[in-house]
Amino acid sequence: MSMAAEPNELRDDVLNGLQLSMQLERVWRTPSGLVGALMSVDHKVVGRRYILTAFAFLLLGGILAILMRVQLAGPEKTFLSADKYNQVFTMHGSTMMFLFAVPVMEAFAVYLVPLMVGTRNIAFPRLNAFSYWMFLFGGCFLWISFLFNVGPDVGWFSYVPLSSLQFTPTKRADVWAQMITFTEVAALAVAVEIVVTVFKLRAPGMTLDRIPLFVWAMLVTAFLVMFAMPSIMVASTSLILDRLVNTRFYDSSSGGHPLLWQHLFWFFGHPEVYIIFIPGTGMVSAILATFARRPVIGYPVVILSLIATGFLSFGLWVHHMFVTGLPQLGAALFTASSMLIAVPSGLQIFCWLATLWDGRPVYRTPLLFVIGFIVIFVLGGLSGVMVASVPIDTQVHDTYFVVAHFHYVLIGGAVFPLVGAVYYWFPKIAGRMLSERLGRWNFWLAFIGFNVAFFPMHILGLIGMPRRVYTYTADMDWAHLNLVSSGGALVFAFSFAVLLANVIYSLRKGALAGDNPWNASTLEWATSSPPPPQNFDRIPVVKHRDPLWADSESLSVVAGLSAERREVLLTSLAEAEPQIREASPEPSIWPLLTAIATTIFFIGSIFTPWAVLWGTPPMAVTLIGWFWPSGSKEDEE
C-alpha cells in the first residue's frame, strides 16, 4: 500500500527559510477574488468568518436584550407590545444559544485547534466550509423571518402544545424548528472535524498527556455535541412533522405526549449548557497558565474533571422538569446528579486557584476576565446547587431567580472567558495587540454592569416576578430593582461597545504582536501572527507538555512532507507516532453550492412536504460534485 514518493517531487527537506515559506504559501493560500474567497477551505479563514458572524449575532441578540430591559425598566410601559415582546425574548434566547454561544466556541476551536496540535489544516476542510455556510444561512433565515414579523414567539425551547399548529397557526414555530436543523447540522459537522483533528492530526510526539488543556476541552465538547444534538434534531423534526403533515407525536388525543417534547429537548438542552461552558474552561486554563507564568496545577485532574462533567451532563436533564409531576424517586435521583456535577467543576476551580496562588500572576486584561469568570461563575454555581433541590426549584421555577442563575452561569462561565480569549488570541489572529487601557475599561464596565444587571434578578425572582412577562403593575413593588437592572444592562452593553471600538482601533493602530507576545507555551505561538496559510513551514515535534517553555530558542520539526501539494501528517491516536502523509483538500466551490441546495431543501420543506422530493436531487448533484475527484495530483494517487 505504500506509495513511495515520486523521486522528483519537491519536498520541504530540500528547501529552507524564506524559499520554503513562499513555496508552501503558494500551495496553501486561498485563491484571490470573490470566487476564491467563496472557495476557501483554510481553517483560519473559515474560523475567522465563523467568529465574526457569531459576534454579529451576539450584537443582534444583545440589542434584543436591551429592548427587553427598556420595556421592563418601569411598570406598564408600552415600548414593546406583548406580541413583539414574545418574539423578542424568543429571538434573544434562540440567537444567543444557537447562533452565538455554541458557534462562537466551535469557531475558536476551528481557528485554534489545528494550530495548537501543530498541523496545517483541520480534518475535512470542505465539510468545515460547508458547516460555516449552513450556520450563516440558518442564522440569516431566522433573522430575516423576524424582520418580516415571522420570528418565533414560543420561547427558546418551543414547548408543545404552545408551539403546536393549534396554538401557533403561523409559520413562526416552523422557522424556529428549521433554524435548529441548520445550526445542528453545522455544529455536528464541526464536532466530527475536531474529534478527527485531535485524534489523527496531532504533531508527532504530542501524546495524550501532552495535549493542551484547551484542546482537551474542545475534544470533550465535540463529543457532547455528537451525543446531545441528535436529540434536538429528532425533537425539531418531529415538531415540524406534527405541524406540517399532521403526525401526532405531541397530540394527546391520539396517543402523543407533550412531556416527550420536554424530555427530548432537555436531553439536548442540559448538555448544551456544558457545550457552552466546557470550552470556556479550556480558555481559562490556557489564559491562566500563560499569565500565572506556570503550567496549570493538576493537569490530569482538570482533564478527568472535563470528562466527568461531560458524562454527568447527560444525567441531569430532568431537573428542568421538576414541576411536571415526576415520580418522587426520579426527582431525588436527578437532584443528586445535579448536585454531583458541581464536584468536577469545583475541582477545576481549585486547580485554577492553586495555579494563581503558586504562580507569579501578571494582571493583563485576559487574566482580569478570567478572575471575573471565577467570581461570577462560582455565584452562578451556588444558585445552581440551590435550584437543584426540588423544594427550592418548585418555589422559584419560571421566575427571575432562574434567569439570574443561568445568566451568571452562561455569561460568567462562557462570555467572560470568551472576551478574555479575544484579548488573548487577537494578537495571533490579527497580528496586533488590543489596547490594554481600553481592555481594562472593558473589563470593569462588563464586571460591574453585569452584576448590577443580573444580581437584582435573584431578588426579583424570590419576591415572585415571573419570567417572560412583558410588563407588570406598579403595585407589585418590582419597579426599583428592574430599573437598577436595566441600568446595569446598559453599562454591560456599553462594555461590548468598548470591545468593538478596541478591535477596530487596534486593527489599524495596535502594537505589532510578533510571534509570541505573551511568552506562552503552546504551539499556536510558534508561528507568525497571523499564521501563514500553511500554519507551520515544518510540522513541529513535541517533547514536552509546554513545548515553547521547554525550549524557547529552537523548535524540533519533521521534514519530508510535500512542498508542491497540500499534505498533512497523520499520527497514531495515543502516542502520536507518524503514520501517513495524507493529501488535504484543495479549495472548492462545492461546499457552498451544497449548502445552498440544502438551504432550499430546508426552507422549502416548511411550506410543502414535496420539497423533500424536489429538494433532494440538487443536494445529491452538489454532493457528487463535491466528492468527485477533480483530477488534481492530490486526488490521483
Added chain:
Amino acid sequence: MRQTIVHDVSDLPTYGYGPRSGPWWGAMGFMALEGMGFAVAIGAYLYLYAVNPSWPIGASPPDLWPGTVETVIYVLSIIPNEFTNRAAHRQDLAKVRIGLIVMALIGIALLVLRGFEFAHLNTRWDNSAYGSIVWLILGLHTTHLATDVGDTVVLAVLMFTRHAKPRRFSDVTDNVFYWNFVVLAWLPLYVLLDWVPRL
C-alpha cells in the same frame, strides 16, 4: 524560531486503511452521532409505548414479511460486503468493481422492499402517535439506506473511470464500513418495529 529537523517522514505512505486513516475516523464519528439519533428515536418509541395503555394504537402490528425478508438480506449482504472489503485491501480492481455492483444491486433491492414495508405498516403517520413514531424511525433508517446506496453507486461508477486510483480503495473500505453500520442499526429496529407491537 530556529528549526532542527529531527525526523524524516518521506517514506510514509500517502493513504491507509482503517483507524490509520482520517476518513475512517470521520465515518466513525458520523456513525456515533447517527447511532445516537437512532437511540433517541428508539427512546421516543419506548416512551410513547410506556405512556399509552394500548399498543399499537388503533392499528394491527405491521405485516411481518417485508421486514423479515429485509433482515435476511441485510445479514446475508455482509458476505459480499466483506468480499468487497478484502478485494479493496488487495487493490484488486476487477473484484472491487464486481463487489460494488453487487452491493449497489442489493441496496436497490432493499429500497424496493422498504417501499413494501411502508405499505404494510398497517398504519399511517397521521393515525396516532404510534403511526408517527413508526414512520419516523423507518424513515430515518431509509435515509441511511438511500444515502449508502447513492454512495455505493457513485463509487461503483468512479471505479470504472480513470479516477480508479489506489487511494480510492481506501474509500471503498470506508463505504463497506458504513454499510455494516446500516445493517447493525437495522437489527434492533426490526425487533422494535415488527415484534414489540406483538408483545
